[in-house]
Structures are given as structure tokens and as C-alpha cells.
Amino acid sequence: MEEPIIQLRGIKKVYTVGVETIHALRGVDLDIRRNEMVAIMGSSGSGKSTLMNTLGCLDRPTEGEYRLGTRLVSAMRPDELALVRNEEIGFVFQSFELLPRQTALENVELPLLYSSTGGSASSRRRRALEALERVGLGKRVDHRPNQLSGGQKQRVAIARAILNNPRILMADEPTGNLDSATTAEILALFSALNESGQTIIIVTHENDVAAHCTRVVRLRDGRILSDLPAEEDPEVLPFVPEARETQRRRRSPQEQAAA
Amino acid sequence: MSQAIFFFLKSVTMALSQIWANKARSFLTALGIIVGVASVTAVIAALTGLKAKVLTEFESVGAARLYVFPNRPDNAPRTKFPWEKCRLKVEEARAIVEQCPSIKGLSPIVDVPMSVESDSELIEGMNVSGIWPAWHDAVGRKVLRGRPFSAIDIDTGRQVALVNEAAVEELKLDRDGNGGIGEHVLLGGRRFLVIGVVETLQARMFGMNSSQAEIFIPFSVAEKVLTGWYFMQFVALARSPEVAEEAKAEIEYVMRRQRGLARTDPDTFRVAAIDQYINQFKSMAAGVTAIAGGIVGISLLVGGIGIMNIMLVSVSERTREIGLRKAVGATSTAILLQFLLEAVTLTVLGGLVGLVIGKALALSLTFIPGANLEQADVPYWAVAVALVFSAAVGVAFGMFPAIKASRLDPIEALRHE
Numbered sequence: 001m002e003e004p005i006i007q008l009r010g011i012k013k014v015y016t017v018g019v020e021t022i023h024a025l026r027g028v029d030l031d032i033r034r035n036e037m038v039a040i041m042g043s044s045g046s047g048k049s050t051l052m053n054t055l056g057c058l059d060r061p062t063e064g065e066y067r068l069g070t071r072l073v074s075a076m077r078p079d080e081l082a083l084v085r086n087e088e089i090g091f092v093f094q095s096f097e098l099l100p101r102q103t104a105l106e107n108v109e110l111p112l113l114y115s116s117t118g119g120s121a122s123s124r125r126r127r128a129l130e131a132l133e134r135v136g137l138g139k140r141v142d143h144r145p146n147q148l149s150g151g152q153k154q155r156v157a158i159a160r161a162i163l164n165n166p167r168i169l170m171a172d173e174p175t176g177n178l179d180s181a182t183t184a185e186i187l188a189l190f191s192a193l194n195e196s197g198q199t200i201i202i203v204t205h206e207n208d209v210a211a212h213c214t215r216v217v218r219l220r221d222g223r224i225l226s227d228l229p230a231e232e233d234p235e236v237l238p239f240v241p242e243a244r245e246t247q248r249r250r251r252s253p254q255e256q257a258a259a
Numbered sequence: 260m261s262q263a264i265f266f267f268l269k270s271v272t273m274a275l276s277q278i279w280a281n282k283a284r285s286f287l288t289a290l291g292i293i294v295g296v297a298s299v300t301a302v303i304a305a306l307t308g309l310k311a312k313v314l315t316e317f318e319s320v321g322a323a324r325l326y327v328f329p330n331r332p333d334n335a336p337r338t339k340f341p342w343e344k345c346r347l348k349v350e351e352a353r354a355i356v357e358q359c360p361s362i363k364g365l366s367p368i369v370d371v372p373m374s375v376e377s378d379s380e381l382i383e384g385m386n387v388s389g390i391w392p393a394w395h396d397a398v399g400r401k402v403l404r405g406r407p408f409s410a411i412d413i414d415t416g417r418q419v420a421l422v423n424e425a426a427v428e429e430l431k432l433d434r435d436g437n438g439g440i441g442e443h444v445l446l447g448g449r450r451f452l453v454i455g456v457v458e459t460l461q462a463r464m465f466g467m468n469s470s471q472a473e474i475f476i477p478f479s480v481a482e483k484v485l486t487g488w489y490f491m492q493f494v495a496l497a498r499s500p501e502v503a504e505e506a507k508a509e510i511e512y513v514m515r516r517q518r519g520l521a522r523t524d525p526d527t528f529r530v531a532a533i534d535q536y537i538n539q540f541k542s543m544a545a546g547v548t549a550i551a552g553g554i555v556g557i558s559l560l561v562g563g564i565g566i567m568n569i570m571l572v573s574v575s576e577r578t579r580e581i582g583l584r585k586a587v588g589a590t591s592t593a594i595l596l597q598f599l600l601e602a603v604t605l606t607v608l609g610g611l612v613g614l615v616i617g618k619a620l621a622l623s624l625t626f627i628p629g630a631n632l633e634q635a636d637v638p639y640w641a642v643a644v645a646l647v648f649s650a651a652v653g654v655a656f657g658m659f660p661a662i663k664a665s666r667l668d669p670i671e672a673l674r675h676e
Contacts, residue, residue, distance in 0.1 A: 086587060
């Protein structure tokens, strides 16, 4: 079997807040393979945010090993982690985090600003346009965020995240600020990206969102509670048929854009 | 396009859009820099204009002019160099004229205050000078009416006189509309025919003569008329300002030889060129520039504190943005550079606006009548200095906020409300 692209071994994370010590992660082992679409679930305080930050190389574990591809990122310095984030990881956030005074295209180009190999101005623009095409937003590239709907903003954010063809796409409650119709569109977009080979990790507390994933990892008190295919997770299962139906209907973002 | 240039351009563009988005705030923040740069630019322009004016004036009165004075060496024993050995002699003047190739003309000058009488007036203590014809060229004072002294006047010792206009007025010489020419004056018991009128000396910038009325007689006559005088100086004109230094050296050489001074003996005379006065003025101007620099330093400091303040506000407002930039791969250094560039863009823009205002002020100075500032202009070095200083203020005062931004933890920053 293929080597996992993410390998967590005995990950622990301890925070000290004032005099209090918080064990956010108490020993997590997790493998994620290429082209998986994984939901990380758990109530607040379960450690899912910490796990997400660790997976996204925003934070380093107190203990344990994290391998991303062949790199041992748990031993890296902050500036090396910045490079890993730039090249290997794409982030999608609940509140989009677009720069308000930049156009959609400029927002998508942002990661290239911090890349060591940005390429020429025209190649940057071409790559950003391609990314926008992939999320079905090839036409509104010169709009600013305040001229875009919530769903369009999140598409721009996704285009920015996939610009560098990252090894993993990390989404933190990506539909938390969207209505149900737009949520369905965005989730279908994630599925489509996943079908085209993108590995995706979605942090969510909503079962219907998790139903779009192939695998559901549940956390509680800093440990993995369960790690099952979506169809086998009892709480997610009821939402799976509808999710699969949505995925069939909205097969590709291009069709969607046309619709 | 290399990544570094792209980063730089992109950062500056973002800084500009940031400044544009907060126009009023940015303007108020940069006001300290604007006022500082504008005021110092105007002061430097005024000084430059004054300097140009003064220098052209010196130039016109003669950068080629040299004076020779008697001078007793400071530390030499009085017995070795008595006054008798130091004072200038006419033979020395002749020797200089004959032997110094860089000298175009020379005149000895003796000045003595005497009683001068015209038909109607008697004036005590009027300045009477004995001169050679070369005096006119050497001091640059032309004859306005009548004629200058001729060699014959000097050689034959004719009792003729030149007066200045103030003397014409004070002695009431202008009686028949002849401007004083042809009148007679009495001095030292002799009658002199007024043959010409020279301009009255303009009030000198480094005040030497305050007395206005002057009367000039041939040197050879002065030697006979004036009694008991011991002070004589020479005024000489070099062939051009460029050879003034050589002329000075030649005079020194001839004088030492005339006086038979040994190699180890100090000079018993002094040769002064006009550039000493120019240097005096230049050092004064430099002093004023330094004071202006101090003032601008203070205003830049105040401006800089404003910049630091607004950059801290900006960092705090844009915490989430910083978090996002870090999430997509910005290193701490990249964030630091971006905020530094933003501060520098702001201060340099302020500096540019200040320069434009300063230039406008300089232009308006040139229209002030009688201020002698017609040549006021902002020199290129001042433009460069103003911009470099503005940028330096941006770096110095933007550093702390930029470091603060660069050290933000991306997770905390993204969580910031």
C-alpha cells in the first residue's frame, strides 16, 4: 500500500495559560493517504483546532513526530514551516480571510508573493486564473471581495489555497458562514477537487458536512475517539445518501458555473 | 522579474493602496515629515540664494583683489622687527608691479583724516587717500564724471583731486551744474583742482568704512602733504581670479626679497585675498545650515513618532491579515520587510510632498523685493538629503511596529477579532 502523506505519531500538545496547563492533544496517531477526504470532528475543547493547526504546520507539537511526505516537519524552525505552508498546504477558513482592497485575482496570487519561485508576472497571473477557473470563478477575477457573494468569496479563498498545488488542502469550518445552498455548492467543489486528486482535510462539527468526506475522525479530550469511513460513522451515516446525491448532480465546478 | 523585485514592488503597491485607503489619516501622520522637509528645504533654498548673491557680488567686486598690510610677527621680539621694518614702502609697491607677472595693477593707499575746505564749507576729519591710477581698477571704483588720475598727474605731482559724490554734497561743490568738476578744495594748505568724481562706496557688508565723504589725491602729492603718517597698504589686482593664489605667492616672494628676510624669518607683512572673506561667509552659511538641520531633525523626530504610532495602529488593525499572510507562507522577515516598506513609503511620500511645498516656498522667496533672494533655489543635494532622511525616519520609526507584526503568532493572529 502507498505510503501515507501524513504520519502523526504520539503527537502531544501542552499549553500553559497562566498557571493552568492544558493538554490539548494527549497522544494522537494518524495516517492520511493521498487523495483522501477526511473530516475531523469533535466538540469544542476536543483538540480538533490544535490538531488542525499542527497538521497545517501553523503550530509545532510539544511531543511526537509529524511527517508530511518525506519531511519531518515536527522538527522544523518557524521559517522552514512557513515555506512548507507555502508549498505544501492550502488553507480555507470559515471567514474567507480575503484582503479587502485586492481583487479576486490578486488575492489568489498572494501565496506567490512569499514563494521562492514565483515565476514571471504573466505566469503568476496565468496560474491564478487557472486556479479561479478550477473553482468555477473565471469571470469575476477583477472584483473585490465586497463585490462578491459569500460563496464566491469562499471560491476565491479555495482558489488561493490550491494555487501552489498543495499536498493537502486544509479547510476549517469552510461552510460555517454560508447558507445551505451555498454550503452544498462549496462542498460539491471540494468533492470535485478531491476527485481530481486533491487530498482534503475538513475540520467541522456538522455531520452533513462530514458526510461529503470519505473518512471521519472524531476527537475527544485530545485523543482520537473514532476513525471510520463516513458510511460507518453512526452520526454521519444519515447524511451520506444526500451528500452522494449532491456530488453526482454537481459533478464538476465547470458545470456548476455554467448552471 | 526576480522574486525580490516582485516582492518589493508588490509591497510598495500594497503600501500605497493602504495609504490611499486611509488618506486623511496618512496625511495627518505624514504632516510632521512634510512640514519638516518643507521648512528645511525653504531655508536651504534661501541660504543657497543668499550665498549665490553674495558670491556673485564678491566676484564682481573682485575675487582677484589682494591687499598687502604691514604685519609685525606675533612672537618675534620687538627689537628684531621694529615697526620701521614692517611698514610698507613705495619702493616695495614698485617692485611688486615690476616683478610680479600675475599682477595686473597695484596702488599704494594712504588714508589720513584731514580738514578739507571748499569755497563755502569746512569739513574736519574727511578721509583723504593718496593713490595711484591703478587704484580704480584694483578696487573697482570707476570715475563717474571727469577723468581719473593719469601717470603725468602722479609723476609731476600735480595738485589734482578726485572726490566721491558724498564729498561733492558735503562740500557743496556742485554749484554750476558741473557736478563739482573744476572746483577747488583746500587741504593741508594746498589748493587742489577737482578733476573727477567717483562713486560713493556702498555700505559694505562686512562694514569697514562708515564715513561717506572721501577725497583722493595723487600718491606722490600725498607723500608731501600728509605729515606724520605711518600706515600704508597696497591694493593689487591679479590678472584673473584663478591666478589670485599665484599672485599672492609672488607678492610674498618679492616682499621677502625686498626686505631681505632670512629663510627662518617670519613675514613682516600680510597678503590678504578676498576669498578669506568668502570663506568667512561660507562658514557662517554652514553654521546657519547646521542650525536649520537641527530644527528639521526635531521635526523629523516628532514626525517619526507619529509614523510609529500609526504603524502600531495599522499592525493592530491588520492582525488577521498578518495571520493569513503567515498561513500562506510569509516568513517573519517577509512581514517585517512589508511593514517597514509601508512606513518608508509613507515617510518618503511625505518627504516628496514636503519637497514640493519647499520648492514652492523657495520660488515665492525669489519674489520678495529687497530680500536679495532672487537666486533662491533648492539644490539637488538637498533633494537627495531630504529623501534619504525621510526614508531613514521610516526605517527607524517603522522598525518597532514591523518587528511587532513579524512576531505575531499566526494562529493567534487569525483568531484576532
